[in-house]
Amino acid sequence: MDIIGIIMAAGKASVDVALYTLIPVMVVMLIIMKYLEARGILDRIVALLSPLLKPFGITGLGIFALIQLNFVSFAAPLAALAIMEKRGTSDRHLAATLAMLFAMGQGNVFYPLIPFGLQWGAAIGISVAGGLAASAVTWYLSGRRLSVRSLLPETMPVEDKSSSGAIAIINGAGSDAIRLSLGSVPMLILSLTIVGILKEAGAIDLLTRLISPLLAAVSISDVYVLPALTKCLAGGTAYFGVASDLLQRGLLTPQQINASAGFMVQTLDLPGIGIYLGIASRFVRLFRFALPGALIGIALRSVLHALLF
Template identity: 50%
Template sequence: MDVISIILTSGRSAVELALFVLLPVMVIMLSIMRLLEAAGVMDWVVARLAPVLKPLGLTGLSLFALLQVNFVSFAAPLATLTTMERKGASDRHLAATLAMIFAMGQANVVFPLTAIGLKLGEFVILSILGGLIASVATYYVIGRRLSCDGNAVDSPLAHPTIDDPKGILAIINHAGSEAFRISIGAIPLVALSLVAVTIIKDLGVFGWFETLLTPLLNALHIDPILIVPSFTKYLAGGTALLGVMVELQHGGHIDSHLVNLSAGWLVHTLDLVGIAILISAGPRVARVWKPAALGALVGIFARTAGHIILN
């Protein structure tokens, strides 16, 4: 095994992924999102839809988190969760919101995957439905014993406006800087994950799992090629998954049909990296992560079934 060659190849793949796939997509999406925020469109949407989503165990800021994870990145709702805890949202609302975030697909993975065939409209609709199912399951069933004592959190987050002295150009530049930080920050994790995955593969571990699980997977009509991205996703996170999926697609091992078929199972924020980052929002958020994770599994199962039915 040539470890140096593996490191160089993985590093080059990580840099190419970050600079030529992730960065352009994130610059455009973040610029659009920040301009909509500055124009007041996001606040208008939250104000109109928050009452509709209240029976689902969500607040106004929960809706803002929904938009952030679907159109910015998996880490974007971190500040929203912190604000909800600081403003006194109940444990039950925090758990429902966290379950919703866990169950939905993160934009920093979703939009780059469209380059290899992911159906964006279908994915976003199923992502939001899965998130809402997760919040309902958590609020009314799994987390029903959590405290309901707290404040209604419906006020919007502070953000720049179009009328600010620095104007639209400053908002776009800030969005570009934010996109650059997200993209460059993904390089170490993607590179390390690709190195680990390649070494494990060369050692024959994935081959052993494939041999062990292939009869079961074939009986369930599941392609064994999903073993590698599944292990990568749940251990190293969505950005690492993106690197593996792009590599598999370039190697001709997966096609757009398989990407869409497996999107519900593979593309969401419920993994070790996502849990670790999101529960850092605050002590009460960390305290409710277990019921939130269980509720998220319900939403992920619903999303997986939806993708299978539609593809």
């Protein structure tokens, strides 16, 4: 096994994904989001939606996190979650928000997949539906015994209006986009290296042979094995790296990308769990209450994508 060759190939693929896919998409989307935020449009959207989403256990900052996850990246809601923790948002609200975020798809995977045929509008709509289902299950069932008492009133994060000019927005959003995109490269290299080693060792082929009869029984192609394994071990960015390679080689079709997006594009993977639970110890304690709702939300999204595509 050529370990160095595998590492070099993983490095090249990771840098290509970061430079030519993630950075352009993230720059444009973050500029749009920063502009809407600086002009107060996001605040008005949150104020409009708050009464509608209150029955799902989602607060103002929770709505902000929903928008950031679906339209920017999996890392974007971290600031909102940190503010919720700092301001003493109740355990029940926090668990519902956590379940929602784990069940939804992330913008840093949705947008790069659009050139490969992802139906973005349907994917976003189903993502939000799955997230709200997850939060509702957590709010009314798995987390119903959690406290609803908040330590302080929530407020939206305040933007510095003195630095909200067009040039400042573009420069700030561009810097954030580059930082987020390049920040994913080390994890992407490591994960693709692990996947490459498993593939060269025959582990993935063995796993594919073992579960192929089960997949065939439910009419699921075994082409999903490698992307699914990559997604669970290494997260959404690594999944995109593998999926884009399979698409370019004709081993994966746009229809299969759309049909599987409900299961493949979500944040309930090892990196996502580690990043979100690392914000504060309270998130670790609440994870077991959020997990059932997140799983139901992902299941709902998976079924809707399979039925539609």
